[in-house]
Amino acid sequence: MNKERLGNxxxxxxxRAMAHAASQLLYRAAAANNDPLPGDEHSxxxxxxxxxxxxxxxxxxxxxxxxxxxxxxxxxxxxxxLGLGGIKIAAALSWLDEKLAANGLKPASAVVATYDxxxxxxxxxxFETVDGLEALAAWYDLAAYALTQLxxxxxxxxxxxxxxxxxxxxxxxxxYVSLEEGDxxxxxxxxxxxxxxxxxxxxxxxxVNPWPTVAPEKLPEPITPGHWHTExxxxxxxxxxxxLSLDDISKGAGAFVRRSFDTGQSLLNM
Numbered sequence: 001m002n003k004e005r006l007g008n009x010x011x012x013x014x015x016r017a018m019a020h021a022a023s024q025l026l027y028r029a030a031a032a033n034n035d036p037l038p039g040d041e042h043s044x045x046x047x048x049x050x051x052x053x054x055x056x057x058x059x060x061x062x063x064x065x066x067x068x069x070x071x072x073x074x075x076x077x078x079x080x081x082l083g084l085g086g087i088k089i090a091a092a093l094s095w096l097d098e099k100l101a102a103n104g105l106k107p108a109s110a111v112v113a114t115y116d117x118x119x120x121x122x123x124x125x126x127f128e129t130v131d132g133l134e135a136l137a138a139w140y141d142l143a144a145y146a147l148t149q150l151x152x153x154x155x156x157x158x159x160x161x162x163x164x165x166x167x168x169x170x171x172x173x174x175x176y177v178s179l180e181e182g183d184x185x186x187x188x189x190x191x192x193x194x195x196x197x198x199x200x201x202x203x204x205x206x207x208v209n210p211w212p213t214v215a216p217e218k219l220p221e222p223i224t225p226g227h228w229h230t231e232x233x234x235x236x237x238x239x240x241x242x243x244l245s246l247d248d249i250s251k252g253a254g255a256f257v258r259r260s261f262d263t264g265q266s267l268l269n270m
Contacts, residue, residue: 010203041165044166
C-alpha cells in the first residue's frame with residue numbers, strides 16, 4: 001500500500017460523512033428486499049477491492065446487487081449508474097427506487113433506518129464529490145487486506161471468523177472471531193475491524209476488541225504502533241496516523257491486527 005494513497009487521515013471527515021450517507025441507499029435497498037437475518041446480516045455490505053466499491057448482497061431472487069463506488073463517486077444497479085456529485089439525496093433515492101421497480105423489487109424509500117447516525121450524515125441534503133473519497137477507499141482496501149488475512153489465519157478455530165463486512169450504522173468494516181460456542185453475551189470472541197473515524201477518533205483506526213471486556217488494569221504493553229483504548233470500549237487501537245508511521249503499511253497493518261488478536265486470546269485465557 002502506497003502511503004500517498006491513504007492521504008492525511010485527519011482530513012477525511014467530509015469524505016467519511018458523504019460516503020456514510022450514500023451507504024444508507026444500499027442499506028435501505030437491502031433491508032427492503034432481503035429476508036431479515038440475525039445481526040442484520042441481510043443488510044450489511046461487502047467491500048470490493050478491485051473496483052473500490054461497497055456492494056449489497058444479492059437482493060432476493062432477483063439476484064440484483066447495488067454498488068456504491070467512491071472514486072468515482074457513483075451508484076450502480078446492473079448496467080445503470082448515477083454519478084452522485086451534485087445530486088440531491090432525495091433525487092438519488094428516487095432514481096434507485098425506479099431502478100429497483102424495473103427489476104421487480106421493493107423501493108428503498110420504504111425503509112427508515114432503525115439506528116442513530118452521526119449528525120454530519122443526517123443533515124446532508126446533497127451528495128458532493130469531496131476531497132478524500134479516493135483516500136477513504138484506500139483505507140477500506142488496507143482493512144480488507146488485513147482482516148481477510150486474519151480471518152483466513154483463524155479459519156481452523158470453531159465456531160471461528162465471520163465474513164469481513166461493512167456495517168452501515170457505524171460504517172466500520174470488520175470480522176468477529178467466535179472462540180467458543182455459547183450465548184453471544186457470554187461466549188468469548190474477538191472483534192477486529194477498521195472504523196473510518198467516529199467520536200472516539202476523527203480519523204480511520206484499526207481496532208481489536210476481546211469479548212468479554214478485559215479490565216484495563218490487566219492490559220499488557222500496547223502493540224506497536226498502537227495503544228490501548230479504554231473509554232467506551234477496551235481494545236487495541238492503531239489510528240491512521242500511527243499506521244502511517246510504519247515503513248511497510250500493508251505488512252505492518254496486518255501484523256498489528258494479528259499481534260493484537262494473539263494478545264486478546266491470551267487475555268481471554270484461550
